[in-house]
Each structure stands twice: as C-alpha cells, then as structure tokens.
Amino acid sequence: MFEEFVLAAATADPSEAEAAVPAADALEFRMDLADDPLRALSAYDGPLPVIATDRADWEGGEADSLARYERLSEAVAHDSVVAVDVELAALQATAPDPELERSHANALRETARESGVQVIASAHDFESTPPVDALVDLLADAAAAGDVGKVATMAASPDDALAMLRATRRATAAGHTVATMCMGEPGRHTRAVAPVYGSRVGYAPVDPANATAPGQYSLSTLRRLVDDLTRDGSEA
Numbered sequence: 001m002f003e004e005f006v007l008a009a010a011t012a013d014p015s016e017a018e019a020a021v022p023a024a025d026a027l028e029f030r031m032d033l034a035d036d037p038l039r040a041l042s043a044y045d046g047p048l049p050v051i052a053t054d055r056a057d058w059e060g061g062e063a064d065s066l067a068r069y070e071r072l073s074e075a076v077a078h079d080s081v082v083a084v085d086v087e088l089a090a091l092q093a094t095a096p097d098p099e100l101e102r103s104h105a106n107a108l109r110e111t112a113r114e115s116g117v118q119v120i121a122s123a124h125d126f127e128s129t130p131p132v133d134a135l136v137d138l139l140a141d142a143a144a145a146g147d148v149g150k151v152a153t154m155a156a157s158p159d160d161a162l163a164m165l166r167a168t169r170r171a172t173a174a175g176h177t178v179a180t181m182c183m184g185e186p187g188r189h190t191r192a193v194a195p196v197y198g199s200r201v202g203y204a205p206v207d208p209a210n211a212t213a214p215g216q217y218s219l220s221t222l223r224r225l226v227d228d229l230t231r232d233g234s235e236a
C-alpha cells in the first residue's frame with residue numbers, strides 16, 4: 001500500500017470515515033483513544049482501509065503498553081485493516097519492560113505479516129529533533145524493523161525542519177520506505193513538503209478539533225498541499 005504517498009485520516013471513531021472521503025487514502029484508527037476499539041472495528045464497513053494504531057502511554061498515547069498487544073493482534077485479523085503501527089522502541093526492546101515488550105511486539109509483527117498486514121515501525125520524539133545523521137540512522141532502523149519506518153519529531157526551529165527533510169531525502173535515496181513529519185509550528189510545513197522528498201504517509205485528523213499531534217493541518221488542507229507540491233509539472 002505504501003508504494004505511493006498515503007494520506008491517513010486519524011480518528012478515534014471509525015464510523016467517521018465517510019467524512020474523510022475523498023480527501024483521505026486510509027483511516028488511522030487511534031484505538032488507544034477509543035472506548036471500545038474492537039467493537040468499533042467489528043462494526044466498521046467504511047470506504048477506507050484502516051491503519052490500526054494503539055499508541056503506548058510511554059510514546060505519547062493512552063494505551064497500557066502490554067495490554068494492547070491482545071487488542072492489536074485481534075485488530076490485524078480484520079479484513080479492513082491493512083497496516084498496523086508498532087513502536088520501534090517496543091520492537092527493539094528499548095521501551096519500559098524491554099524483554100516482555102520485545103516478545104509481544106515481535107509476535108505482533110509476525111501475526112500481522114501472516115495476515116498480509118503491513119507494519120509501520122514508528123518512533124516519536126516529543127521534545128526535540130536529533131541531528132540529521134542521527135535521523136538517517138533512526139529511519140534506517142525503523143525501515144528495517146517494519147515495511148515502513150516512521151519518525152515524527154518536535155521541531156523548535158527551521159533548522160530542525162530542514163534536518164528532517166534532508167534525512168527523508170537521504171533515507172529514501174538509500175532505498176528505505178519512510179514516513180516523516182515534524183510536530184510543532186516551525187516544522188508544520190514538513191507535513192506537506194516531506195512527501196516531495198519521499199515520505200510515504202501523512203496524518204491529519206478527520207475532525208480538526210481532534211488533532212492527534214501538534215501542528216497537524218486539516219485533512220483537506222494537507223491533501224491540497226501535498227497534491228499541489230507533488231503533482232507532475234506537465235499537469236500545470
């Protein structure tokens with residue numbers, strides 16, 4: 001699914017999917033923000049393929065880290081689910097409770113692959129943006145751990161945004177499939193520009209009142225910006 005850019009509409013309520021059409025290519029279901037996520041997934045027969053995310057509390061989400069693995073392995077069995085987000089720190093055992101976390105996360109990756117579900121290995125830094133070489137290494141690690149390696153960092157300055165764009169270009173040129181974006185105001189434009197340099201996934205909330213990260217554009221704005229910036233020049 002990630003051969004081309006995918007715009008994922010983020011929501012805690014999959015029944016909102018109709019509102020994301022036609023701007024979105026996929027729905028990111030933030031299971032950690034939903035009351036009864038498995039029930040919502042069973043009831044879902046919407047028009048968009050689903051990326052299942054159940055973000056751990058130690059990575060900016062609301063899910064109890066170990067409890068979510070059972071939910072996620074049920075989620076990947078749903079026909080509508082085409083990808084699952086797994087934190088790189090869990091796969092690599094740098095998360096809290098490292099050994100348990102690693103065995104669960106690696107088992108989930110296996111289960112996903114057996115079901116033909118792609119894995120987005122993700123890393124978030126809510127404080128800062130590392131230097132470009134460190135970002136390139138992180139992207140390479142994440143891309144090796146999943147089918148897509150995703151890195152989102154907080155930008156405090158335009159230099160941070162440039163580091164992310166440069167790292168995106170370098171990782172893509174090295175053959176990695178990556179998704180990149182900066183959080184926060186100085187990095188906001190990277191959400192629209194990183195796809196020009198190879199980022200394959202962007203996120204925007206279905207409902208602008210329910211952003212899932214700082215600095216997200218509205219869905220229609222991100223769609224327009226990415227389409228305008230990545231359109232073939234011959235199309236005028």
Ligand SMILES: O=C1C[C@@](O)(C(=O)O)C[C@@H](O)[C@@H]1O
Nearest residue numbers: 010053152181183203212213
């Ligand atoms: O990891 C990401 C990226 C994100 O944090 C963002 O910055 O847009 C939004 C999250 O919903 C998603 O899971």
